Amino acid sequence: MQLLINALIGGSFAALLAGGLTLVYGVLRVFNISHGQLALVGGYTTWWLHQVAHVPLVPSILGGVLTAAFVTWICFEVAIAPFYRRHPFLPLVSTIAFSIILDAFFPLLFGESTKSIVNSSGGTMAIGDALITYHQLILIAFTLVLLACTGLILFATPFGRRVRASVQQPEAARSLGIASGRLHRIVFISSGVLAGLAGIYMGIDQNISPAFSFPLTIRAYAAVIAGGKDNLWGTVLAAYIISLLEQMAVGLPWWFGSYIPAGYQGSVALVVVMVVLLFLPNGLFTPRSRTA
């Protein structure tokens, strides 16, 4: 039971992180390697506002989200917009450069040590023989509501129809007058907002450190690749499955009752990426395309 709850906590975080990324890949067809750093921007700003400037938690979270959105917009203008129409692979290199620049700022501004946004876990409740904190419950509920809202926007609004049209038939969408430049900016900044929220989630549930940035990006890509790259619900489902595998890898006895060292927990997502790319390059949940 505790494994399932831990998987739900970790999966909600990964779904938040990967949800925005899959939208970006779907609409812009670019990989953004600085996604983990954008998550840390949200986390660190919220930490600074709440713990250093002593702003109440909710306005601090709002500040963190707005800063993440602003830095994501800068990322788009500096590392995506000048490149992605020239060659789809240029942003892969330019966002690596942007991610390194952000990585340099975190220790300079906030130090190397780990930071936690809240000082206490807010109390715990028992579900059977498993424990969960109230903060974690709120975070899981918030993530599920947010993902449902994202789904609602995508599948029940004119804006969502434009986004889906751009994903499915980009040329046809442009020819029907959908302003792709503005749409791309909105989708990219939305992905940064979701990343910022994921960073805040991590800072409240555990802690944040500059060393987490690249592993976060790769963890998000694990879910995106396993879920089928531009498939939002596939990505969300894959995030929960990977999280469950991570918990099972270190939480269950394997051969002769021995456990895998906890240091390998983060590698589970990486192994999932490798296995999926090798055997199912289109992901776990990609519908089989029709052929003539």
Added chain:
Amino acid sequence: MDYILHVIIIIASTLCNALGINLVFGKGKIFHFGSVAVSIAATYPMYLVVEATGSYMYGITAGLVGALLLSLFIALLALRLAPDGLGVLTIALHLTLLSVVATWISVTHGAGGITNVPRMFGLESIESFAVVSCVIAVVWFIIIFLIDRSPYGRKLEALAEQEWYASALGIRRATIYIVAFSLAAVGALLSNLISEQYFRLVHPSNFQYVFFIFYIAIIVAGKPGSVIGVTISTIALTILRESLRFLPLPITALGPLRLLLFGLILLIAVWWRRDTLFPVKRSV
């Protein structure tokens, strides 16, 4: 004088790896972001065997086998995957190997690393070390330069630009890729043979992602695929990196400032070379 020799050794070490990576990423336009993973696969077997047997002959053989096996695996992945998928997978491979060397303490010594690495016979003084490092780097430069100008180099370039036409003309992609990755593996081995022996230490922090960024910055700034350009940028960027330590800054700020500098260099270099880094395919 010692400082100049130190910089020469670092340049020689960096050049060996940079020329190999340039062949794969710069000339072949293959999204191989796991060059540091190959360095791990070369370095740890090499120095663990040296530690166990005291013999560099066995150590270099073990390192070569490790690097070649991983490179062969990545070459096969490059043949199978889309370029962006290969890029993400090789980053994942690098982080996985890094977590293995950091966690498998009983074999790799974990975060403590392999200390007191012995030097080869005759390489005790910094002068002799600098001379031998330079000889290795110059010989490697000549080999890569000749390969670059050979029919093999043209085939690799043809595959990067017009894969289908090149294949139709009888260029075997698998063979070309395996040779390119194998040469890059040898470059990684030579680089780590120099640097870890010089510092007498094998440490997981020497294989962080930032080292890959440094190499990518060198290649993009020096003109991808150009052996001479990459050599010049290796010399310039290594001198720049090493001279940062003379800035009157606290030691904790030095690492992030290096990151900032190389991030900016890479971004400017990508912008500068945005039309040639991944050239639009020529049409008749």
